Amino acid sequence: MEGTVRSIVLTKGVPDFSEGAVSFDEDGHLERGKTPTVMNPNDEVALRAALQTRVRHGGHVSGMSMGPPGYGDVLREAMESVYTDDNYLLSDRELAASDTWATAITLSAGLETYQAEVGDIDLVFAGFKTADGETGQTGPQTAWAMDWPIVTHVVALEVDPDERRLRAKRLVEGDVDEIETVEAPLPCFVITDPEFEPSYRQASHRLTRKRLREETRERAADHDDHLTTWNHEDLNLDPDYIGLDGSPTIVSSVDPIPKAPSEREATMVDPTDADAMDDVLEELRPHAAGTSDHATEAGD
Structure with a gap:
């Protein structure tokens, strides 16, 4: 749609690593079944960038995640906190145990299905890295699978929907941190840096954000009505190329997670x-x- 921006935000559920929430077995390994799942913190930054774009230019924001059915709660959080219009969950047993490569293949299929059934995508936002994997590979790999340009470590951005261009400031870390300005054509991927801070300087933007918040409260209360779940057949994916079978990563060993030292002597x-x-x-x-x-x- 001319003059507006349609965005997708890739999100993931991760273990709640806050003090007292994490459950370990006797060997120090994380027990995911006994540890609450929350939205990946870096994905919250990506969601705020998408919300800023929505407030400034109008349009539509969708959340997308790959994971078990429980990830629907993570997507609900995305709707409650940054006002996604709808959410999409890629979920079935064939997708289990995916590494970043198999995850990227699945997400790219989800994006292609979205474009075929919902509408053309202008921007895909993703967080810098996940709290449990720490690889920072899924966003760039998905961009590669889509053959779209990608801008990483974004700390500020502007979009020209009519010219179909993104202008972004990105953090370049080295001996001295630098900020560089780059441009990219739409559609493209945006990987937000943890330093990204949304800006709402105009009164009209602040009023729009307030209106979106009020509209979302009612929508989030009926989140399941705005959640679409696709399995591997919906995405036309071959089971040999997804999940564990489609994951080339080989884990040679896993070190136990060290337990936090006691802060007080007893x-x-x-x-x-x-x-x-x-x-x-x-x-x-x-x-x-x-x-x-x-x-x-x-x-x-």
């Missing part, structure tokens, strides 16, 4: 040991009475 005390309990009381007495060394000195 002394175990047997409550039946009278002498030990007397020591505990002596330690607590000044604090309980409000007469710590500093308080005593102040009173003197």
Whole structure:
């Protein structure tokens, strides 16, 4: 549509690595079934970039993820937090155990199916890397599979829908961090850098964002009505080239995740040991009475 931008944001669910949420087995390996799944933090940055583009130029934003049915909750979060219009989940057993290459092949098929059934895509946004894999390969590999240009480490962007051009500032890290400005034709991929910050300087943009937030609350409440799930047959994918069979990555070994060290030293005390309990009381007495060394000195 002339003058507007249709965007897709690639998202992924990752284990919640916050303190107390992660479950490990006795060998220190992550137990995914017992650890909550949340949206990959870097994908939230990509979503904010897509929202900024939507606010400035109008159009449509869709979320897309590949994973088990539970990833629908991750896509719901995308709708609630950055107001996606609809979401697409690529999910079935044939896609399980995909490495980044097989994931990129599946995502590219999802994008092609979207274009055939929904509409032409102008921009595909993806996060810098995932919190669990840390490879940063899926976005670029998907762009390669689509044969579209890609701009990485984007910290700011402008889109000219009529001229079909993207102008972006990207962070170049080296001995000294530099910012370079690049241009690319649409459609293209945008890999956002964690340093990306959306900008809403115009009052009209802030009002549009507020309106989108209000509209989304009702839509998110009925998220399942706005979620489309495609399996490998819907995407016309050969099982030999997806999932574990289509993943060339060979993992030679896996190191246990180190457990976080305790921040405090603890002394175990047997409550039946009278002498030990007397020591505990002596330690607590000044604090309980409000007469710590500093308080005593102040009173003197």
